[in-house]
Amino acid sequence: MSDALVIAGKSYESRLLVGTGKYKDFAETRAAIDASGTEIVTVAIRRTNIGQNANEPSLLDYLPPAEFTYLPNTAGCYSADDAIRTLRLARELLDDHRLVKLEVLGDPNTLYPNVTETIAAAKVLVKEGFEVMVYTSDDPIIARQLEEIGCVAVMPLASLIGSGMGILNPWNLQIIIESAKIPVLVDAGVGCASDAAIAMELGCAGVLMNTAIAAARDPVLMAGAMKKAVEAGRESFLAGRMAKKLYSASPSSPTTGMIG
Amino acid sequence: MKSGMQILVNGKAMQLPSEAMTVMALVEHMQLTGKRIAVERNGDIVPRSQFHAVQLQGNDKLEIVGAVGGG
Numbered sequence: 001m002s003d004a005l006v007i008a009g010k011s012y013e014s015r016l017l018v019g020t021g022k023y024k025d026f027a028e029t030r031a032a033i034d035a036s037g038t039e040i041v042t043v044a045i046r047r048t049n050i051g052q053n054a055n056e057p058s059l060l061d062y063l064p065p066a067e068f069t070y071l072p073n074t075a076g077c078y079s080a081d082d083a084i085r086t087l088r089l090a091r092e093l094l095d096d097h098r099l100v101k102l103e104v105l106g107d108p109n110t111l112y113p114n115v116t117e118t119i120a121a122a123k124v125l126v127k128e129g130f131e132v133m134v135y136t137s138d139d140p141i142i143a144r145q146l147e148e149i150g151c152v153a154v155m156p157l158a159s160l161i162g163s164g165m166g167i168l169n170p171w172n173l174q175i176i177i178e179s180a181k182i183p184v185l186v187d188a189g190v191g192c193a194s195d196a197a198i199a200m201e202l203g204c205a206g207v208l209m210n211t212a213i214a215a216a217r218d219p220v221l222m223a224g225a226m227k228k229a230v231e232a233g234r235e236s237f238l239a240g241r242m243a244k245k246l247y248s249a250s251p252s253s254p255t256t257g258m259i260g
Numbered sequence: 261m262k263s264g265m266q267i268l269v270n271g272k273a274m275q276l277p278s279e280a281m282t283v284m285a286l287v288e289h290m291q292l293t294g295k296r297i298a299v300e301r302n303g304d305i306v307p308r309s310q311f312h313a314v315q316l317q318g319n320d321k322l323e324i325v326g327a328v329g330g331g
Binding site for chain 1: 269270271272274290292295296297298299300303305307308323324325326327328329330331
């Protein structure tokens with residue numbers, strides 16, 4: 001059965017997107033990425049170190065762009081202008097690469113998104129031909145506006161970035177999922193495998209995570225757990241859950257043929 | 261006569277040995293040849309194909325970036 005995740009016309013087998021930050025070293029990054037089965041990896045765009053170890057290995061040596069779909073992000077940007085500049089650089093850096101993750105933050109303590117700046121940036125980026133996967137709050141109206149602007153995926157938070165608090169408002173996520181025609185991915189807040197499964201059971205098209213894997217005691221083992229959770233959650237969603245009842249007079253075993 | 265010129269690279273002042281340097285020459289000077297980088301000069305992207313053609317001016321502001329781990 002083919003159940004591909006389609007983003008901006010491209011199909012992906014895996015519905016798990018993984019960030020490449022906070023790992024112990026590049027070898028662990030690579031091992032976790034492999035265990036997760038992900039095809040889309042997020043990267044940040046940062047100033048190169050001047051005059052330091054010109055030959056030191058880089059992330060790209062461990063995760064060759066030919067093997068993965070790179071999703072350059074705007075992490076750390078607090079204005080639409082900074083986010084736009086960062087992604088223009090990313091596009092040049094990755095040979096006219098258009099698929100990007102837009103995130104504009106509003107507060108350095110909570111890392112809560114600034115939705116007005118996010119909307120302003122999305123408008124410019126879509127006009128410039130970027131395929132924008134947009135990180136946002138779980139506000140259904142903002143999600144709808146981002147879709148109307150032409151973003152290719154909307155990615156509401158489950159809870160705050162790096163918090164591992166899980167899915168705090170499944171109701172809002174459900175409203176966003178029900179009304180969106182573009183893929184809805186949970187981005188941020190997932191802490192453990194059951195969180196990822198719950199997101200997928202709600203009907204999310206995918207889950208994007210970084211800290212939940214990188215900050216686990218055993219990141220590679222957790223990456224494998226997340227792979228299974230996303231797959232299990234997806235299948236559970238597709239299968240359609242049974243109706244919830246307070247109690248049932250219908251046991252699973254036959255009521256006839258009892259001894260005695 | 262003072263030779264060379266000063267530019268700003270990634271927020272830091274840099275003294276260049278010559279007044280006639282292209283972006284390409286700067287990239288070589290910084291030992292970044294062959295590295296996957298992107299360059300912004302005074303707010304505008306300099307495409308890699310134009311590195312050899314774009315002449316640096318004194319007080320230019322450059323950003324030279326690469327991809328790093330991130331979520």
